[in-house]
Amino acid sequence: MFLIYALILICAWTYYFYKKSFTYWHVKGIPYIKPSIPFGNLEYPWKSIPPIVQYAKYYKIFKDRGEKHGGTYLLTRPAYIPVDPEYVRNILIRDYHYFDSRGIYYNERVQPISSNLFTLDGDKWKSLRQKLSPTFSTGKMKMMFETMMKCTEPLHDRMKRVTANREAIDVKDTLCRFTTDVIGSCAFGIECNSFESLNTEFAKYGNMISDKSISTFIKTMFAFNFQDFSRKIGIVLMKQEASDFFTNLAMDTYNQRVRNNIYRDDFMQFLIELTEKKVNLQENIKVLSMDELVAQIFIFFAAGFDTSSSMLTFCLFELAVNTDLQDRLRKEIRSVLEKYNGEITYESLADMKYMEQVMNETMRKYPLGGFLPRTCTENYKIPGTNTVIDKGTQVFISVLGLHRDPEFYPDPDKFDPERFSNENKGKIVPGTFLPFGDGPRICIGLRFGLMQAKTCLIRLLKDFEFSLNSRTKVPLELTFGFVTNLKESVWLNSRRVK
Ligand code: HEM
Incomplete structure (x- = not known):
């Protein structure tokens, strides 16, 4: 009897909690x-509808x-969705703090390794971003350009071979190999x-980073809703073997470089310099710890691969x-x-204006x-209103929603690089084009x-020259x-052009 009363009480409390x-x-x-019990506005997890699609909806x-x-409501947690591009800009830029x-x-x-520039918040993020920004300066990009160009050689060789053999190209696989070479290097x-x-370990553990299983989804939702508790009980979202792989790889590379005094123009080098006190005390920059470097x-x-x-591939x-x-x-190139x-020089890239349009439209x-x-x-307080967004509220800006909104991009499914031409780009409403995000966290x-692209x-x-092979399923899923x-x-399919 007691159990029945307890069950009724728990159900009544849960119902009240949800309703409240x-x-x-x-x-x-x-x-x-209008939300419903138990998932709020979230689709049922077994439907496997990804967050990107849900927020666009x-x-x-x-x-x-x-x-x-x-x-x-994501379960019971409120989530705010700005729609007006002015609100979006306020959140990302003007009222970013x-x-x-x-x-x-x-x-x-x-x-x-889960505590990195992408995930960290507040002062920890700010200090890290300050330390890392010079790593992405024009000078450093120029230094890495040669390394990147070297990685295009095997790509070009592969293309020559498959073209001569009249084979179809698996584009995603080919480009994954290229970007793995670039980011690995x-x-x-x-x-x-x-x-x-294909470096099977890189591919294997790389794929584990974006695990889309239902169990990871449920764990992510739980950790998102109960962050402090999840930290206390030691929940992690990435498989430990993947985390160990990347940690060991970074530590081994670091040790080998420092011990053997090896210098290369790459991110590892720039970060090693940030861990070396003598350089950075002079420049009055706080140094990186080993965990931070990894x-x-x-x-x-x-984020790059x-x-x-x-x-x-889409392009x-x-x-x-x-x-x-x-x-x-091709004519422009x-x-x-x-x-x-x-x-192909670093400077020549900036002269390719149509290329820029094509990439923006992609x-x-x-x-x-x-x-x-x-x-x-x-x-x-939302400017011009009396409405207040409470501290702790989660906000989701739907980039997919904005980029496919016919008010801002008429005929949104059409691939039309002219939207970004010199004549037209002024018409793009600020806050509606966010491929890299915006504001200080861009x-x-x-x-x-x-x-790289x-x-x-x-x-x-x-x-x-490329044309569609019949194995490609159109429209793309x-x-x-x-x-x-x-x-x-x-x-x-590919064809060599003179
Ligand atoms: C086409 C390629 C890429 C796209 C479309 C892209 C897109 C994005 C987007 C949308 C964000 C979130 C920005 C925001 O919240 O406002 C982001 C953040 C970030 N991206 Fe990229 N990204 C690309 C390449 C890369 C590469 C190559 C790297 C590293 C080498 C990288 C490292 C990061 C990092 C570390 C952050 C977090 C920045 C912070 O919070 O301070 N991304 N990226």
Whole structure:
């Protein structure tokens, strides 16, 4: 009998708790989507609808209702969705100090590499960002350009071979090998030789970073909702073997470099310099600890490898479908290179304006980071209103929603680089184009990512022409894990052009 009473009591309390939690947005006077027990506005986990898609759906619901913003519940936790680009800009840029945290779960104690520039908040993030920013300066990019160019050689050789044999190219696989070589070389200082055999360990552990299993989803939701408790009981979101792999790799490389006095122009070198007191005390910069170095090398790999290969795959797909655009880009590449005696130099990249348009349109149509998370760190009054966003509220800016909004990008499914031409780019509404985020937390690797994409495209398009192979399933089916990706690869045919 006692058990039955206890059960009734627990059910009644849970019901009350939910009902009470679900009054939050109503009391605030912010429009909301009607939630239901037990998941709030989240889709059932077994439907496997990724967060990127869910937030884009919320964005569209509020937009269609003519709202400037709205509230949702992730389980019982309120999440705020800005819709008006002015609100988006306020959060990312003008009033950024109210939203300087992403609110992503990490556990420094149990898994030190989870505490990196992407996940850290507040003063810890600020100090780290200050230390790391010079690592991405123009000077450092120029230094890494040569290393990157070297990585285009095996890519070009592979293309020559498959073209001569008239084989179809698995684009995602080929570009993954290229970006693994680049980031392996530039972050860890390791020759991955991925075109000889895909470095299985890098591929295996790299894939574990963006594990999309239901168990990880549930763990992530739990850790997101109960961060302090999750830290106390030692929850980690990345598989320990992947964390051990990247930690050991970074430590071994560090030790080998320092012991043997090896110098290379890469991220590892720049971070080693930041760990050396004598250099940095002179320049009055606080030094990096060993754990910090390992965590940053890891995040450079994690953030740089999948984003760049996916972006390039989408770009080549669109160029294979729109061959007139491909021809125009090839013409530009060839005419700019002529000015530089046929050589691909760091300076030549900046002269390729149409290339910039094509890449912007690729990232507009396929935003790799489909949403930007922020947490409100101080009560924030929305300018021009009496509404206050409470400290602790999670905010999700739907980049996918904005980039595919027909009000800002008419005919949004059309791939049209003209949207970013000199004549048209002034018409882009500020706050609606966010492929790298914006404000002080904008992607630190932006220039590196663009440089990598440009060198790859130049190398490929200068000598080869691409068309769609019948193995490619059109329309493309997208998957949304940590970044926007493809369910199945893109297959292209290639032809050598003189
Ligand atoms: C095409 C390539 C890339 C895309 C589309 C991309 C996109 C993004 C986006 C959307 C963010 C979040 C920004 C925000 O919250 O406002 C971000 C952050 C970040 N990205 Fe990238 N990224 C790319 C390449 C890279 C590369 C190559 C690296 C490293 C070498 C990198 C390192 C980072 C880091 C460390 C952050 C966190 C910055 C901070 O919070 O201070 N990314 N990136």
